[in-house]
Amino acid sequence: xxxxxxxxIVMMNxxxxxxxxxxxxCSRVGRCPAAGRPESLGQTDQPMQKLVKSGKLxxxxxxxxxxxxxxxxxxxxxxxxxTDGSMQVTGFHLPGEFFGxxxxxxxxxxxxxxxxxxGSICRLPLEVFCSLNGxxxxxWSTQMTRSLLKLMSSTIRRDRDMFFTLxxxxxxxxxxxxxxxxxxxxxxxxxxxxxxRLCMSRTDIANHLCLALETVSRLFTQLQAEGVxxxxxxALRILEPLDATPRxxxxxxxxxxxxxxxxxxxA
Amino acid sequence: xxxxxxxxIVMMNxxxxxxxxxxxxCSRVGRCPAAGRPESLGQTDQPMQKLVKSGKLxxxxxxxxxxxxxxxxxxxxxxxxxTDGSMQVTGFHLPGEFFGxxxxxxxxxxxxxxxxxxGSICRLPLEVFCSLNGxxxxxWSTQMTRSLLKLMSSTIRRDRDMFFTLxxxxxxxxxxxxxxxxxxxxxxxxxxxxxxRLCMSRTDIANHLCLALETVSRLFTQLQAEGVxxxxxxALRILEPLDATPRxxxxxxxxxxxxxxxxxxxA
DNA sequence: CGTCGCCTTGATGGATCTCAATAATAGTGG
DNA sequence: CCACTATTATTGAGATCCATCAAGGCGACG
Numbered sequence: 066x067x068x069x070x071x072x073x074i075v076m077m078n079x080x081x082x083x084x085x086x087x088x089x090x091c092s093r094v095g096r097c098p099a100a101g102r103p104e105s106l107g108q109t110d111q112p113m114q115k116l117v118k119s120g121k122l123x124x125x126x127x128x129x130x131x132x133x134x135x136x137x138x139x140x141x142x143x144x145x146x147x148t149d150g151s152m153q154v155t156g157f158h159l160p161g162e163f164f165g166x167x168x169x170x171x172x173x174x175x176x177x178x179x180x181x182x183x184g185s186i187c188r189l190p191l192e193v194f195c196s197l198n199g200x201x202x203x204x205w206s207t208q209m210t211r212s213l214l215k216l217m218s219s220t221i222r223r224d225r226d227m228f229f230t231l232x233x234x235x236x237x238x239x240x241x242x243x244x245x246x247x248x249x250x251x252x253x254x255x256x257x258x259x260x261x262r263l264c265m266s267r268t269d270i271a272n273h274l275c276l277a278l279e280t281v282s283r284l285f286t287q288l289q290a291e292g293v294x295x296x297x298x299x300a301l302r303i304l305e306p307l308d309a310t311p312r313x314x315x316x317x318x319x320x321x322x323x324x325x326x327x328x329x330x331x332a
Numbered sequence: 333x334x335x336x337x338x339x340x341i342v343m344m345n346x347x348x349x350x351x352x353x354x355x356x357x358c359s360r361v362g363r364c365p366a367a368g369r370p371e372s373l374g375q376t377d378q379p380m381q382k383l384v385k386s387g388k389l390x391x392x393x394x395x396x397x398x399x400x401x402x403x404x405x406x407x408x409x410x411x412x413x414x415t416d417g418s419m420q421v422t423g424f425h426l427p428g429e430f431f432g433x434x435x436x437x438x439x440x441x442x443x444x445x446x447x448x449x450x451g452s453i454c455r456l457p458l459e460v461f462c463s464l465n466g467x468x469x470x471x472w473s474t475q476m477t478r479s480l481l482k483l484m485s486s487t488i489r490r491d492r493d494m495f496f497t498l499x500x501x502x503x504x505x506x507x508x509x510x511x512x513x514x515x516x517x518x519x520x521x522x523x524x525x526x527x528x529r530l531c532m533s534r535t536d537i538a539n540h541l542c543l544a545l546e547t548v549s550r551l552f553t554q555l556q557a558e559g560v561x562x563x564x565x566x567a568l569r570i571l572e573p574l575d576a577t578p579r580x581x582x583x584x585x586x587x588x589x590x591x592x593x594x595x596x597x598x599a
Numbered sequence: 600c601g602t603c604g605c606c607t608t609g610a611t612g613g614a615t616c617t618c619a620a621t622a623a624t625a626g627t628g629g
Numbered sequence: 630c631c632a633c634t635a636t637t638a639t640t641g642a643g644a645t646c647c648a649t650c651a652a653g654g655c656g657a658c659g
Contacts, residue, residue: 232542
């Protein structure tokens with residue numbers, strides 16, 4: 066996975082440990098929005114790959130936005146820190162997945178992204194999504210932009226799915242939904258979806274699901290007793306399809322919009 | 333707010349009640365990403381405004397994506413429906429805010445968006461964010477695309493803030509955070525942030541915050557007893573700055589990344 | 600004036616957070 | 630290579646918050 070040979074071509078180390086990405090040698094090229102870009106880009110415009118050691122921060126809050134990232138290898142977590150110092154794990158990122166899109170808005174990141182183990186990432190400056198277009202300067206190519214938009218749209222969608230996970234289920238349901246989603250994504254990343262190693266600690270899982278870590282630990286034990294899964298440390302084997310039984314909460318009656326309620330006098 | 337005069341110019345009613353938007357007369361033009369677009373767009377490419385009656389669905393799940401929407405007047409809620417029929421209110425939309433970005437990914441919406449009272453919206457086809465560029469067809473103008481990207485980036489960011497609201501606090505903290513955010517946004521929309529009318533039912537609030545509606549009702553009563561706010565029906569007056577006292581949950585120890593942990597043997 | 604939707608209030612039980620102690624694992628250094 | 634230490638994970642007991650069930654009030658509307 067680590068390919069020191071290609072990192073020999075270190076440009077006048079403009080950024081620590083970054084080197085131009087070799088897309089043609091990347092196994093993720095099929096799913097990468099940067100693939101298929103014109104090769105004629107300037108040096109500040111091309112994808113840059115970087116090796117990251119376990120525990121290292123890839124993005125810090127307040128840091129300047131310099132592009133979105135795609136995971137080539139390894140696992141990452143992103144989290145925000147509130148003014149009072151409390152943290153919230155907002156997501157995990159598997160090989161082939163993206164992060165860093167929160168910084169586009171105002172050019173400054175709000176989330177931290179940290180490597181959960183040693184891996185490598187590819188930084189895609191927004192200019193990667195442009196194509197050089199005559200003398201008029203950079204124009205956004207329709208196809209590139211669309212893929213970027215889709216990327217962000219899918220992120221929005223996934224985040225909203227998380228509302229379901231966080232809200233509509235019991236602690237057990239939350240964990241099952243989380244594991245089910247993780248399993249699916251592990252499969253997409255090329256792992257065996259029914260048997261893999263959890264890349265994050267119980268603490269991270271608990272924080273992400275807004276549970277106490279003891280609850281997570283107990284649930285693992287319980288699910289193992291029920292024969293749903295086997296877990297030893299972080300090694301996980303899924304034995305039965307994970308299906309969360311939701312808790313019903315403040316159901317919205319009926320929404321067929323058949324009944325357009327008369328306008329309240331809120332002007 | 334409703335301006336029937338302008339709706340007289342109904343084009344051969346290609347869509348129910350839609351008419352070309354008159355941006356120059358729109359009070360939101362300063363914050364709208366469609367503002368400043370070339371006027372030379374074709375008829376299918378321009379913003380379309382629409383009056384919406386209370387209770388009406390603006391977007392249905394499975395519906396084809398036809399653009400993102402900006403609220404001109406009124407209030408809206410969006411929600412998803414799970415396979416088992418359970419619902420989750422994913423957000424509320426105030427005047428000047430946007431919705432519908434979940435449909436960009438695959439051209440199909442996943443959320444429902446419903447009018448909470450009578451209002452009006454503006455539909456912005458993605459083509460609005462293009463500029464006609466010679467014979468090559470539609471090219472995305474850098475500025476337009478950037479504003480769209482920022483829009484989506486801010487949506488991602490706000491959604492992630494919601495994780496905080498949902499997770500790190502008690503029921504009371506959740507409600508306070510929600511009200512605080514709502515107050516701020518009401519201010520941005522031109523209302524008095526310390527005294528406004530809740531546009532949604534207790535049921536919607538409870539669902540959005542993943543609480544029982546009785547809990548929400550009790551909390552309002554309690555907060556009023558504490559002198560934090562006054563509430564009568566949906567009329568709300570905020571007396572003290574709303575500050576949520578978080579419940580500490582699976583705190584992440586220290587993250588200064590000062591200590592780059594040695595690489596585990598997960599290859 | 601009766602119905603319906605929305606909101607409030609009370610009583611109760613259960614899920615899960617907290618505190619606390621122990622066990623297992625991984626990293627460190629001799 | 631082994632002991633030492635720090636981190637991470639498990640398990641237990643008690644307390645508490647909040648969902649649930651149930652009843653009633655209030656306002657809107659026909």
